[in-house]
Amino acid sequence: MSTENEGTAVPADPAAPSAPPTPPSPPTSASTQTPTPTDAPTPTDAPTPADAPTVAQAQAQAQAPDPTQAPDPTPTPDPTLTHESVAAAPAPAAAATGAAGGWPPPPPTVPSWGAPLPPAPPASAAPRKRTGGLVAAVLVAALVAGGIGGGIGYWAAQRGDEGVSSTTVSAGEAPASFKREPGTVAAVAAQALPSVVTIQAKSGGAQGESEGGTGTGFVYDQEGHIVTNNHVVASAADGGTLSVTFPDGKSYDAEVVGRAEGYDVAVLKLTNAPKGLKPLPLGDSDKVAVGDSTIAIGAPFGLSNTVTTGIISAKNRPVASGDGSGGSNSYMSALQTDASINPGNSGGPLLDASGAVIGINSAIQSTGSGFGQSQAGSIGLGFAIPVNQAKNVAQQLIKTGKPVYPVIGATVNMQEQGEGATIASQGSGGTPSVTPDGPAAKAGLKAGDVITGFGGHPIDSGPSLISEIWTHKPGDQIKITYERDGKTSTATVTLGERTGDS
DSSP states (O other), X not given: OOOSOOSOOOOOXXXXXXXXXXXXXXXXXXXXXXXXXXXXXXTTTSOOTTTSOOHHHHHHHHHSXXXXXXXXXXXXXXXXXXXXXXXXXXXXXHHHHHTTTSSSOOOOXXXXXXXXXXXXXXXXXXXXXXXXXXXXXXXXXXXXXXXXXXXXXXXXXXXXXXXXXXXXXXXXXXXXXXXXXXXXXXHHHHHHGGGEEEEEEEOSSOTTTOOEEEEEEEXXXXXXXXXXXXXXXXXXXXXXXXXXXXXXXXXXXXXXXXXXXXXXXXXXXXXXXOTTOOOOOBOOGGGOOXXXXXXXXXXGGGOTTEEEEEEEEEEEEEEEEOOSSSOOOEEXXXXXXXXXXXXXXXXXXXXXXXSOEEEEEEEEEETTTEEEOSSOOOOSXXXXXXXXXXXXXXXXXXXXXXXXXXXXXXXXXXXXXXXXXXXXXXXXXXXXXXXXXXXXXXXXXXXXXXXXXXXXXXXXXXXXXXXXXXXXXXXXXXXXXXXXXXXEEEEEEEOEEEESOO
16 A cells, blocks of 8 residues: 555644744735735734734733743643644634634734744643644654555565566476376276276077176286176076177177186186286285275276275175075175275276285175175175185186085085074985085084084184185185084084086
């Protein structure tokens, strides 16, 4: 803001008269006197000789001291006047008009040049605070400070005009060599996405009646094998069609090499596999710890190339999931994650922080519908097949086209839960519940025994027992804990095998 012409005058020296003396015109007679334009009153305002005292009388009266008070040697300005009101004091002509014809007489005219100044009126008995002088001093200081500030600002502006045109510091641009550090979600996703595909499956029904769905898979090897879930491709397994689309938009036809309903794993092969395929690296799911970071890639609700993140929230979670069509259930000792997984993520990779596959996303917990792949949204409980198990199954499917399951040779109750896996009284179709000369029979197990531990993992139901069995291979020797007639015993079982899903 400008500090010039603010309308405030610098106060006068208290020892000086309120207005500087100006030399008057030489005195003349009343009949010939011609008043000057600035000092003399007009003929209509001049007092008559009968009632207006002369200048000498007015001066003598002004010089007469007040007999009731001692004179103050120091002239005191009227404290009720500020410098603004001093500057606006009326001219002597106006005062003469107000005093015409009576007493007190009008104030004296300005004395002649060189004549002694009239003394100031005596001070009152109780002097008042000098508020006007303090206000004047503050305003003077403000004017001085404003003048200095304005001068510095003007100087700075002039200096700035000579050099840089603006004093604003502009934002710097991102360095051209910016690179994301290895291990960040963006870096891992950038490496993995080219090897993750979206799968479209259609059944072999008549045109307009065919059914299908969308799922995810990932490149397993350079020959064009794709690993996914069985329930993703089940509808196209018998006379249907499969297409695989990469993130670059290129699509390829595919066919089923083999599928395992119990494991919920399937392997496809591109009919015209392109060169330069990059298989995703496989991690070690046995070394995964609760709290490890996870990255899920898939096509939830058909939205391809979607990346979500979370952690491993639990391990060895027994899960029995269906394909949503009333078919056979699959069982897994799953990795539990809170990475967002929805229908369409099925078959996609669950990665660790290094970008290695540690699981195949397979099922979600949905409110009111249990485990499965229905069109429910994620509530933060997703389940993945451990990659160590999925790798064994995939290799077997590529080799023979059929799955191989480890078994104990006993039928267990799949309905009871909470006290272990109870060996049923009889098998399906009236067959014995414990296969004669089978692994369980050789270990000494009988109908009615309750298996409560398998390989060091607690067992609370039939599904949890099968989930643990299928994490192993045929021929593995596993220590089991069971109860019979209220007594706890242990035994070692050598797992047998079963080929195919029938």
